[in-house]
Amino acid sequence: MVSTDSISTLRADIASRPFVAKLHDWVTTVDHKRLGILYIVYALVFLLIGGIEATIMRIQLIRPHNNFVSPSVFNQMFTMHGTTMIFFVAMPILFGFANYLIPLMIGARDMAFPRLNALSFWLTAFGGILLYFSFLGANGLYGAGSAPDVGWFAYAPLTSQTFSRGHSTDFWILALLVSGFGSIGTAINIVATIACMRCPGMTLGKMPLLGWLNLVMAVLVILAVSPLSAAQIMLLVDRYLGGHFFDTQAGGSAVIWMHFFWIFGHPEVYVLVIPAFAFASEIIPVFSRKAIFGYPVMVAATVCIAFIGMSVWAHHMFTVGMNSNANTFFVLSTMAIAVPTGIKIFNWLATMWGGKIHFKTPMLFAIAFLFQFLVAGLTGIMLSAAPFDWQLGNSYFVVAHFHYVIVGGILFTTFGAFYYWFPKMSGKMYNETLGKLHFWLFLIGFHLTFDFMHIPGLLGMPRRIYTYEPGRGWDTFNLIVTIGVFFQGAGILVFVANLLWSYFHGETAGSDPWDAWTLEWSTSSPPPTYNFATIPEVRSRRPLWDRKHPEDPDWKYE
Amino acid sequence: MSTPPTVISDAHLTWEHPSRGRVGMLCLISAESAIFTIFVVAYLFYIGRSLTGPAPKDVLHVPVFFTVCLLSSSLTIHFAVKSLKNTKVGAFALWWFLTLTLGTFFLAGTAREWRHLIYDEGLTIQTNLFGTTYYSLVGLHAFHVTVGLVAITTVLLFALLGYVRQEHAERVDVLALYWHFVDAVWVVVFTVVYVIGR
Numbered sequence: 001m002v003s004t005d006s007i008s009t010l011r012a013d014i015a016s017r018p019f020v021a022k023l024h025d026w027v028t029t030v031d032h033k034r035l036g037i038l039y040i041v042y043a044l045v046f047l048l049i050g051g052i053e054a055t056i057m058r059i060q061l062i063r064p065h066n067n068f069v070s071p072s073v074f075n076q077m078f079t080m081h082g083t084t085m086i087f088f089v090a091m092p093i094l095f096g097f098a099n100y101l102i103p104l105m106i107g108a109r110d111m112a113f114p115r116l117n118a119l120s121f122w123l124t125a126f127g128g129i130l131l132y133f134s135f136l137g138a139n140g141l142y143g144a145g146s147a148p149d150v151g152w153f154a155y156a157p158l159t160s161q162t163f164s165r166g167h168s169t170d171f172w173i174l175a176l177l178v179s180g181f182g183s184i185g186t187a188i189n190i191v192a193t194i195a196c197m198r199c200p201g202m203t204l205g206k207m208p209l210l211g212w213l214n215l216v217m218a219v220l221v222i223l224a225v226s227p228l229s230a231a232q233i234m235l236l237v238d239r240y241l242g243g244h245f246f247d248t249q250a251g252g253s254a255v256i257w258m259h260f261f262w263i264f265g266h267p268e269v270y271v272l273v274i275p276a277f278a279f280a281s282e283i284i285p286v287f288s289r290k291a292i293f294g295y296p297v298m299v300a301a302t303v304c305i306a307f308i309g310m311s312v313w314a315h316h317m318f319t320v321g322m323n324s325n326a327n328t329f330f331v332l333s334t335m336a337i338a339v340p341t342g343i344k345i346f347n348w349l350a351t352m353w354g355g356k357i358h359f360k361t362p363m364l365f366a367i368a369f370l371f372q373f374l375v376a377g378l379t380g381i382m383l384s385a386a387p388f389d390w391q392l393g394n395s396y397f398v399v400a401h402f403h404y405v406i407v408g409g410i411l412f413t414t415f416g417a418f419y420y421w422f423p424k425m426s427g428k429m430y431n432e433t434l435g436k437l438h439f440w441l442f443l444i445g446f447h448l449t450f451d452f453m454h455i456p457g458l459l460g461m462p463r464r465i466y467t468y469e470p471g472r473g474w475d476t477f478n479l480i481v482t483i484g485v486f487f488q489g490a491g492i493l494v495f496v497a498n499l500l501w502s503y504f505h506g507e508t509a510g511s512d513p514w515d516a517w518t519l520e521w522s523t524s525s526p527p528p529t530y531n532f533a534t535i536p537e538v539r540s541r542r543p544l545w546d547r548k549h550p551e552d553p554d555w556k557y558e
Numbered sequence: 559m560s561t562p563p564t565v566i567s568d569a570h571l572t573w574e575h576p577s578r579g580r581v582g583m584l585c586l587i588s589a590e591s592a593i594f595t596i597f598v599v600a601y602l603f604y605i606g607r608s609l610t611g612p613a614p615k616d617v618l619h620v621p622v623f624f625t626v627c628l629l630s631s632s633l634t635i636h637f638a639v640k641s642l643k644n645t646k647v648g649a650f651a652l653w654w655f656l657t658l659t660l661g662t663f664f665l666a667g668t669a670r671e672w673r674h675l676i677y678d679e680g681l682t683i684q685t686n687l688f689g690t691t692y693y694s695l696v697g698l699h700a701f702h703v704t705v706g707l708v709a710i711t712t713v714l715l716f717a718l719l720g721y722v723r724q725e726h727a728e729r730v731d732v733l734a735l736y737w738h739f740v741d742a743v744w745v746v747v748f749t750v751v752y753v754i755g756r
Binding site for chain 2: 112113116184187188189191192195196197198200201222223224225226227229230231233234237238241242243244245250251252253256260263
């Protein structure tokens with residue numbers, strides 16, 4: 001085991017090195033913890049950029065006939081906002097946590113393929129830079145760039161050379177292709193790490209739920225991101241080699257692009273939400289001071305969600321006009337997926353039931369997640385009924401629904417994860433007051449924005465319009481929605497300030513500030529490069545509980 | 559925590575895991591299968607939907623000889639790995655070289671077929687939907703064959719320089735797994751393009 005002395009000398013060494021040497025260490029690193037932090041920091045930068053794009057859209061829509069940005073800029077904003085948030089914020093942030101935590105939680109010294117890990121990160125990083133380079137370079141020789149403006153799902157034939165001149169769409173395709181290869185690389189790494197690197201005694205049934213859920217997520221990435229890469233290659237063939245995959249003039253089909261995109265697009269939702277479930281499954285037990293309720297059922301429900309999640313994609317296409325058999329199938333499969341999801345919510349509630357709940361910032365975010373994800377699931381069931389979707393497809397109701405999932409579900413748990421693991425990653429404790437301020441500001445902002453966004457949707461406001469006529473009953477709601485954005489922005493600023501301030505001036509956290517039970521808390525904070533001086537051996541799902549309570553260990557009951 | 563981890567002296571600690579390389583390659587193969595599935599679905603969906611000629615039945619000839627070449631290379635690479643596991647390095651190099659030759663034959667066959675289609679039949683990727691889907695699917699497979707051949711050539715060079723020994727059998731086996739996948743995909747592509755598509 002590492003003594004505290006060796007750690008402090010190690011850190012003193014690092015601190016005394018010149019900046020260029022430290023930078024070189026970070027750029028050439030293959031350490032899973034450093035790559036995890038690189039992923040997370042990179043995603044935070046893009047979170048701010050994507051947030052600014054959302055703010056620009058909301059300022060434009062604050063009142064009817066507003067002239068804050070032109071229609072073409074508005075198109076670029078919603079395209080870049082969607083693409084950025086999914087591919088360069090949500091996925092990297094979740095991969096970052098997976099990278100950082102999985103080896104620590106399963107008692108390994110690194111991922112299975114450290115160099116592949118670094119390659120995957122840099123592919124993702126350069127994918128994001130490529131996407132944003134379009135602002136400068138997408139019109140080629142004209143010098144004035146233009147960002148992609150075809151929407152984040154880029155329906156054909158809008159993406160054909162005829163309708164998308166210049167290179168903005170090409171930047172979009174290549175950015176997603178490159179970062180997609182990075183994602184597949186990371187997913188392969190996660191599966192191999194979990195399959196081959198668990199410490200002695202950690203059978204699959206004793207692995208922390210975070211490991212299990214990330215394993216399922218990685219399998220989904222392998223099966224879902226690959227079709228997107230295939231579709232992007234086809235689009236490149238169409239645009240550069242004069243192919244006809246999505247060219248209706250030559251007998252091609254625009255609808256098949258929708259199928260290919262959503263075969264990726266819907267499992268992608270589960271790729272993002274399953275790691276969010278993983279955070280909730282680690283945070284809720286620790287702050288309820290109880291072991292997770294129904295561990296095997298949680299695993300089974302997750303596998304079930306992944307399985308059904310592969311067969312619901314065409315519920316994004318009810319309004320396209322499929323035949324009634326297809327409609328029926330996708331309505332039923334979409335409704336069916338609510339069952340395992342509901343099981344998970346009840347398991348989290350049962351974990352809290354009778355527990356001694358500590359309302360620290362991570363737990364607050366996890367509890368808000370439970371409520372908000374439930375509401376998001378309920379509007380999801382509403383939209384899964386095809387006739388309802390015919391009425392509200394492509395309206396702001398849909399926008400409100402999926403932001404409830406992604407912000408109310410995924411982003412909230414990710415914030416919880418930030419506060420929960422920040423002491424481990426930095427060695428410093430965050431400021432609890434600022435954390436709570438962040439929570440309440442963001443909660444108020446979230447509900448102002450996304451609760452009220454449902455209503456103009458029900459009143460018929462379509463998504464992706466850059467302005468609207470007054471007097472349709474949409475004005476007040478749009479004003480409230482935009483006001484909420486500023487609360488959220490304030491919350492994010494408090495969050496970033498808290499991270500920065502705590503990193504430099506926070507109290508020393510110690511190795512186990514939460515009295516938690518999984519292996520990452522048995523290392524020092526931050527953990528040494530090699531994680532564990534001796535590889536631990538475990539006998540139950542809560543190895544640290546066993547160590548702290550030798551008189552009443554878990555393995556007697558599991 | 560400064561206390562050492564709980565040491566358990568039970569007998570259950572004969573702790574074995576599958577090989578990382580194998581698991582990684584199987585995952586890569588799953589991802590590649592998903593990519594090929596999309597291309598195969600597109601091919602099947604667009605059969606008979608071209609607005610202009612030429613049609614598959616007019617221009618495609620079943621490449622029996624080259625298919626036999628590729629499929630038998632799966633056998634030769636299997637024997638190569640088996641030889642290496644039994645420390646017969648010379649036999650390994652021979653079987654490995656044979657695999658490379660058969661794979662190169664196959665690739666040459668694809669090149670010849672494309673030349674015929676482009677110069678004699680006037681079918682390019684721009685001509686019609688058949689051209690678009692045919693060159694994409696067969697080209698994607700040929701790309702995978704090429705990657706495999708580059709990897710096989712690299713190992714062959716190492717073998718000729720005397721660097722490949724019995725302890726590398728597991729790594730070579732991972733590469734062989736990829737090659738088997740490339741062959742298996744050809745069975746699907748062959749069925750779709752030359753049997754169903756014609």
